Amino acid sequence: MKLWLFFTLALLWLEVQNGMCQQVKRKKEAGENRIRPGRKRVRYPKVKEKEVGSKGQSILTQVLDKGHFLRPGESLSLSPGKTLELRCKGTNIGWAYPSYLDTFNDNRLSIKQHERYSQLILTTPSAADTGEYSCWVVLCDGEECSKDGDSTSSTYIYFTDKDELFVLSAIHFEIIFLRPDKPATIPCRVTNPKIKVSLHREVPAEEIDVNGTQISYSPTKGFIIQNPSPEHKGAYYCKANSTTKTTPQISTKYQLLYVEVPSGPPFATIKASSDVVSGGDIFNVTCTVLGEPEMNVSFSWRYPGLGQRPVIIHDSWRLINRGMGHTTRISQSVMIVDDVETIDYGKYICTTKNKYGETLVATTVKSHE
Template sequence: MKLWLFFTLALLWLEVQNGVCQQVKRKKEADENRIRTGRKRVKVRYPKVKEKEAGSKGQSILTQVLDKARFLRLGESLSLNPGKTLELRCKGTNIGWAYPSYLDTFNDNRLSIKQHERYSQLILTLPSAADTGDYSCRVVLCDGEECAKDGESTSVTYIYFTDKDELFVPSAIHFEIIYLRPDKPATVPCRVTNPKIKVSLHREVPAEEIAVDGTQISYNPTKGFIIQNPSPEHKGAYYCKANSTTKITPQISTKYQLLYVEVPSGPPFATIEASSNTLSGGNIFNVTCTVLGEPEMNVSFSWRYPGQGQRPVNIHDSWRLINRGVGHTTRISQSVMIVDDVETIDYGKYICSTKNKHGETLVATMVKSHE
C-alpha cells in the first residue's frame, strides 16, 4: 500500500514539472518571435511641408473670414455688399499683399495688415464701391537679408463691392487720357461694381455707339473695353454707359480722351543745341536739351558742364504734348540751362544726360571763345 502511494505521488510530480517546462518554453518562443535579428527600432520622422508646397498652384492660400468659426477659400472673384468689414487671411510666415493702389496713394487708414505666427491678416473697414479690384497675397521667401516673392505661391481674387448707386468703380480723375499704340492693346478702364451690369462704349463726336465684336473690341468687367489693334481712327473723346435692373436711367462713366502715339517705346530720343557755339566774354547764352517720347513717359535730366560747382547757372525743366501729323501725339520734354555773363571757365563741353524707364541717352555740344 505504501509502495502504491509513493508511485502515485511520483507520477503527479512529473506531470507538474512537464507543465511548468511547457509554459517556460512557450514564453521563450514568444519572446524569440517578438525579437527579430537584423532589425532595429527607428524613430519615424515625418517631412516638414514648406510654405511653397502649401501654396502650390491649384490650392488657394487666400481665405475670407466669415465669422470666428467659418472661413471661405476664395476663387477668381467674389461679390460683396459695401459697408461690412472685410477680413482676409493668407497662410504663411512671411506674406506680401497687393490691393487697389489708391489705398496706398491716399494712405487710407481703413486698411490694416498684421503678420501672425502662421498667417497674415488684412482688414478693410467700411469698404465701398471704390475698393473694387484685385486683392492678392504671395509667399515671400528669404535667404538671409535677400527676399523674393514666390510666383507659384500666389493667390489672387477680384472683389466686387456691389453698390446699386455706383455702377462704375469711382475714380478721382474726371477726364482721363488713354494713349493708343499700334504695337499693343489699349484699355478704356470703365470697370463696374457688379459683373452682371451691361456696359456699352460711346464716342462723343460723331455721336455713336461703338460695336463690340469680342475680337477687335471686347469688354472685361475687371478691366474695361479692350481695343486689340489701335489705329488713328480710334482717337477721340469717349464715355461708357451702364444699365442696371435696379436703376431706370443709365449711368455715365468718366470721360476718356484717346490719343494716338507716334513715338515707339525705348530710351530717350534726345538732341542738344546751344543758342550760340561761339561766344565772347560777358555774353548770355543757353543750352537746350530736348526729348521726344511717349506721352506719359517721364524723363529726367542731369547736366555736366565746364564751370560746374564754381559758376551759378539757371536750369528749367518742362514738358508738353504736341500733335505731329494727323492723329499723332508726342510728348516733348526739355531742360534749358542759362549761363549769364560768360567767363573763360564757361568754355568747353556741355553734356546732357536723359533717362526714362527704358534707358539713358547722353548728348553733348561745345561752346568756344569768339577770340
C-alpha cells in the first residue's frame, strides 16, 4: 500500500516539473517574437514613371556652383557680371528670354541640349538683361512639334545695378498707343524690385497719382493704365529714386497716343483722280485705309491692262490726328496710269489685307468719247 502511494506521488511531481518547463519555454518564445518584427524589411510603394515631372513641378534650376543647384522662385536678384547658368530637365526643351538678346544676335547667350537636360548660359550679364527666363518641354509627333504648356517653368531675374536703375532700351523716345478696350503699359521696368518709381507728365508738368486701381505699378512691367482715355495722351517719363544716391534717375520718354479705330479688317476706300479720261491722258487711282497705328496693311491690284500695260504703284503710310485728338494710321496705295490707251478703260480693284482679314474696293474709269 505504501509502495503504491509513493509511486503515485512520484508521477505527480514529474507532471508538475514538465508543466513549469513548458511555461518557461513559451515565455522565451514570446519574447523572441517581440524582437523579430524590428528586423523585418519595410516595403515602400514604387513611384510610377508618369508621376515624375507631373503638372506643377518645376523643371528649371539655377546652377550655383559645381554640384550645387537652386530651384528658383517667381523672381531672383543677381549681381551683374557673374555668368548665369540655367538648366531645364528634359530631352527636348524650348527657351524664352529677353527678346533683345535675339534682336542683336548677342553671342553672350548660348543654349545647348544635353542627353537629359538643356543648358542656357549668359556670360557677363548686365542690367539690360533683366527680364523673364522660362523653359518648357517640346512635344513632337513626327515633324510637327508643339509646346507642352503644363511643363512651363519661369523666373524673373533682376540684375541689380546701382548705376542703372531702369532696364535700358534701344529706343530713346517710344510711342505707346492707348486703346479704349484694353489696358496700356508704360514699360519703365527697374533692375531692383525695391526701387521706388514715380510717373510724370511733361506738359503740364505734374506727377501722376498712382492709386493702384486706375493706374498701378509693377517692377516687371511698368505703369499700367487700366482704362485708357483721351485725357491720358501726352508725353511722359518715369523717375527712380536710388537707395544709395540722392540724385534720381530719369527713364526713356514715352509719347502716349489715343487710338480711334477699333480692331478689325481694313476700312478701305478707293477714288480715281478722274472717272472719265481721254486717250493720251494721265490719271491715278488711290486706295486708302484708316486703321490702328501699329497695324500693317498690304495692297494688291487688279486692273484692265494687268500684264499688258506698265503702271507705277507707290505705297505709303503715316499717323494723323482725327476728331478729338484721336490718332489713326492712314495707309495708301496709289496707281498711276500714263498715256491712256483703250485697254486702260474699265474696273480698278484694290484688295487690302491685315491680320484680321481683307477688304475689296473698286472704281470704274470710262472713256471721254
